[in-house]
Amino acid sequence: MTFEPAFINKNLIRSQAYINGQWVSSPKTYQITDPASLKTIAVLPDQEVSAVDEAVDAAAVAFKQFKTTSPRYRAGLLRKLYDLMMENAEDLAQLITWENGKHLNEARGEVKYAASYFEWFAEEAPRMYGHTISPANPSNRVMTRKEPIGVCGIITPWNFPAAMGCRKIAPALAAGCTVVVKPDSGTALSTLAIAYLAEQAGFPAGTVNVVLSDTQTPEFGLRLCESKKVKKISFTGSTNVGKLLMKQSSSTLKKLSFELGGNAPVIVFDDASLDHAVEQAVASKFRGLGQTCVCANRIYVQSGIYDKFAERFVKTVANFTVGHGLDPAATHGCLINERAINKVEEHVKDAVSKGAVAVLPGGRRPELGSPNFYSPTVLTGVTQDMQVANEETFGPLGALIKFETAEEVIEYANGVDHGLASYVFSENYNTILMVSEALEAGMVSCNTGLFTDCAIPFGGVKESGFGREGSLYGLDDYTTIKTITIGNLRPFV
Numbered sequence: 001m002t003f004e005p006a007f008i009n010k011n012l013i014r015s016q017a018y019i020n021g022q023w024v025s026s027p028k029t030y031q032i033t034d035p036a037s038l039k040t041i042a043v044l045p046d047q048e049v050s051a052v053d054e055a056v057d058a059a060a061v062a063f064k065q066f067k068t069t070s071p072r073y074r075a076g077l078l079r080k081l082y083d084l085m086m087e088n089a090e091d092l093a094q095l096i097t098w099e100n101g102k103h104l105n106e107a108r109g110e111v112k113y114a115a116s117y118f119e120w121f122a123e124e125a126p127r128m129y130g131h132t133i134s135p136a137n138p139s140n141r142v143m144t145r146k147e148p149i150g151v152c153g154i155i156t157p158w159n160f161p162a163a164m165g166c167r168k169i170a171p172a173l174a175a176g177c178t179v180v181v182k183p184d185s186g187t188a189l190s191t192l193a194i195a196y197l198a199e200q201a202g203f204p205a206g207t208v209n210v211v212l213s214d215t216q217t218p219e220f221g222l223r224l225c226e227s228k229k230v231k232k233i234s235f236t237g238s239t240n241v242g243k244l245l246m247k248q249s250s251s252t253l254k255k256l257s258f259e260l261g262g263n264a265p266v267i268v269f270d271d272a273s274l275d276h277a278v279e280q281a282v283a284s285k286f287r288g289l290g291q292t293c294v295c296a297n298r299i300y301v302q303s304g305i306y307d308k309f310a311e312r313f314v315k316t317v318a319n320f321t322v323g324h325g326l327d328p329a330a331t332h333g334c335l336i337n338e339r340a341i342n343k344v345e346e347h348v349k350d351a352v353s354k355g356a357v358a359v360l361p362g363g364r365r366p367e368l369g370s371p372n373f374y375s376p377t378v379l380t381g382v383t384q385d386m387q388v389a390n391e392e393t394f395g396p397l398g399a400l401i402k403f404e405t406a407e408e409v410i411e412y413a414n415g416v417d418h419g420l421a422s423y424v425f426s427e428n429y430n431t432i433l434m435v436s437e438a439l440e441a442g443m444v445s446c447n448t449g450l451f452t453d454c455a456i457p458f459g460g461v462k463e464s465g466f467g468r469e470g471s472l473y474g475l476d477d478y479t480t481i482k483t484i485t486i487g488n489l490r491p492f493v
Contacts, residue, residue: 021205062206150231257467284449
């Protein structure tokens with residue numbers, strides 16, 4: 001059966017890049033395909049690197065005016081963009097499913113999450129507060145003010161084609177910055193749709209720009225990093241690419257915020273609510289079929305409940321129905337490409353060769369119409385020497401690892417290079433608090449597997465990056481602090 005989206009607002013489907021308020025093409029093009037059917041769904045410009053320079057120049061000119069606008073003016077634009085996204089939510093969700101492959105229900109959740117950042121930062125824009133400071137010299141007065149940093153280069157991944165961009169674009173615009181966005185080439189349609197809605201919301205030309213490339217993505221990143229006009233880079237993606245962008249940005253010492261790889265541990269203690277822990281661990285692990293940076297990668301279960309947990313975990317996952325993301329009968333869609341499946345299979349093969357047991361074998365499902373379909377695999381008997389315990393799978397593989405003590409599992413959890421998200425399940429609040437504080441992670445979620453929200457600071461430690469997105473801290477990475485000192489003041493008495 002063939003599944004096609006039924007768009008109400010066909011203007012959301014853009015086939016051009018967006019620079020300085022104009023929709024632009026190029027002689028070279030590339031195709032975007034539906035990963036669930038491998039059918040071509042769009043033909044987009046494969047721009048030359050000069051397009052980055054054009055977009056940066058436009059953003060730099062626009063910044064001169066946009067930075068002087070009032071916070072309330074910017075808040076109004078952001079709120080309008082939020083309203084437009086919600087008015088077009090179903091179309092945007094279908095667009096995500098079409099180009100990414102995730103199930104429509106998950107795509108609907110992503111649209112709401114993405115739009116929430118425009119609502120949140122519409123409310124934060126008027127709250128870029130400075131401070132007054134009393135210096136040592138009684139004749140001086142000191143004040144600080146937060147100012148927009150300038151043109152921001154934003155590089156986004158394929159797994160959340162709407163949310164990752166919105167989480168960066170919203171605070172940048174709220175602060176008074178302008179942006180040049182380079183989306184992943186395979187999932188650029190969602191970003192272009194948001195640029196179209198930003199245009200409809202009334203954002204001035206040059207404040208939002210989207211450049212496109214399939215064959216020169218590294219060159220686009222390099223040009224953004226080395227441009228003296230770009231004052232900040234915000235990137236979500238792999239740790240290896242983050243390290244490269246950091247090196248490339250060193251020549252201009254620009255501000256950076258990176259949300260990089262994860263390898264999230266889920267720690268389930270004997271006293272946890274078993275059914276709830278299973279439900280939440282499954283939700284965390286298989287959201288987007290495991291293609292999220294905060295999904296459960298290593299599921300540590302204390303020995304007293306390990307067998308019962310494994311039995312219920314397998315039973316729950318076995319009820320999944322993998323299919324086209326637009327199929328109402330499906331619960332989960334497909335993976336982004338065959339490379340993702342190869343990584344899952346590599347981890348399964350390694351684990352089984354070292355003694356793990358595939359209690360739910362899973363495997364490829366080419367009969368569903370594409371090589372990108374894969375039913376989840378669940379492993380028991382996983383140990384710390386296996387690849388899955390040390391590397392991020394980024395796919396539908398549930399790896400269950402037995403532990404005995406809190407001290408032991410904390411050592412396991414912290415024994416990797418990454419520290420983005422961690423999860424703890426226990427009915428003992430001393431355990432929750434003490435383990436949370438001991439974990440080397442930017443975010444710890446207790447007794448819930450789904451925690452992302454525009455109100456929380458999102459980000460990691462170690463090789464998972466730095467900087468925080470969302471929350472009351474979300475404007476900080478898009479501002480600089482200016483100190484103003486007034487000296488030689490003379491009292492009247």
